[in-house]
Amino acid sequence: MNEAQPMGIPAGKKLPMETVTIGTRGSKLALWQADYIAERLRAEYPGLIVEEFLMTTKGDKILDAPLAKIGGKGLFTKEIEQAMLDGEIDIAVHSLKDMPTEVPDGLTITAITQRRDAGDALVSNYYSSLDDLPKGAVVGTSSLRRKAQLLHVRPDLDIRDLRGNVNTRLAKLDDAENGIFDAIVLAVAGLKRLGFQDRIDTILPTSVMLPAVGQGALAIEARTADKRVRDLVAFLNDEATASCAKAERAFLARVEGGCQVPVGVYATPDGGDLNVEAVIASLDGQRLYRDSVTGKKADAETLGTRLADKLLDAGGIEIMHEIGLLLDRK
Template sequence: MKKWNVGTRRSRLALIQTNWVVDRLKEMAPEADFALHEIVTKGDRILDVTLSKVGGKGLFVKEIEQSLYDKETDFAVHSLKDMPAELPEGLVIGAIPKRVDPRDVLLSKDGKTLDALPEGAIVGTSSLRRAAQLMAYRPDIQIESLRGNIDTRMRKLAEGNFDGIILAAAGLERASFDGTISQYLPVEISLPAVGQGALAIECRADDTETLELLRQLDHQPTRLAVTAERSFLHKLQGGCQVPIGAYATIGEGDLITMTGMVGSPDGKQMFKNTASGTDPVALGIQVAEALLAQGAGEVLAQVLRENEQ
């Protein structure tokens, strides 16, 4: 009997996601056996430091990728938004399952919506993308850093440190926290991170047996959308430490429509562009180039300089 070794982070959300993938694969290949390998990543070890200050790129995936190279594991389940725009040599995304809700959500004291938060409200997030967009919409809001896994962040809200916090709907949904959401933020206010709400199952490019297994879980419309978003991210050379967002949807005839965003961390400058096309890579590049033509390159360069200090 074939046994697959599966890499995962140890967080509650990561384990839920990995078990979800393994359960789907067991339905498709009842004769197969799966063993989970929990891997502690650098990102998990430095939860008390703002991610943007430690060079966030790939912080949650590096050790897991090493275990793929070492053949200690055959595939690994990641949140797609934690993955750098470019995969290391020899590794591929073998499957992208159907995306769940890509939106950001507000969790607040007394269930208040963003518009109902008091003047000068304190909102917790360590994401430059979320902070920039919140301040663009409500310049009076004070952003404070908020790190940790979902449980930690929700506890800090309950302890009264914040008027509200921003999280991804996807994580809450998968971990069944959904009763606590105060508002789903429209993508017009908070454009999601590239790949938000999607999972990526990574494996070795030459491992045809694993690729064949994983292919059954691949959702083509999600792959098209996420490929456009990642092409946009790649063109802008962005990681999770820059205020970049993108969201693509698939319409009739596999027409992809994508909005891309670059903002300054204070939200005072916002560059957005929306375009449609059928080639996801070309569309990502096209939207990125439209933002660069508006002046987004200077904002990105400024953020990178600040991160280096």
């Protein structure tokens, strides 16, 4: 694991519980995330038994359709959350960017890990940067957020849907016989966590590509009433990242967006302040509204909401209505 490891607990500290069960999807990245949290827990609480319970979500089963057509972010969390509510698992580990802004009653995000590598990477076997891609190049991504921002700067690109886990997407790029992609776009954090950092040709600057809400951070979800479990994982929470996540998730909640709409938002700490930058774009990238706000960390949610209102008032509301009508027809 390449993330920072904690110091052990003081000698003689009593374990709050003997066993904790982590629910996780079975993809290699999801397993990396679960393993990472398991290692952190074992290091913090010597003697704690940490078990992993593998599950398959609807999002893992349906790979032949864009997320926008089949329900968005909740496709990767619903079954795991139900298992938690049913008492089959104690916690779930998610990529924060995969989590809907509304968490089911009875559950809560109880810790958010330190964010690392929030950006998006261009991966190609032939071209080293976005500028190097020839006119009409075929670029694969499953994200409308990425598609819209790419088309805003390169309207000539042919953006095609690409689903599957990181390994599957890389394999499709590398398929010499049937491959169609000149490049694909993936999260930097996922590539690095799986040891694919050498596949990164360029990290797209935030001036071109704002990330998804919470991209680069992990969320630990637990039952709201289960104080023992919540106390157990509290040390994993990174306050700076959590403040950024509050602003970003408040923005997303205000615009009622999700994985199925072209919205990017990125908060960064600056001493006791937060800078929050966001974008709302049309599906074809021709219209793009971008702005930022700065304020106190304590006002993170208010900052996110205020920025959302600014972009919606600037023209983003028309885009959101158009996208909603379009998705309803499909």
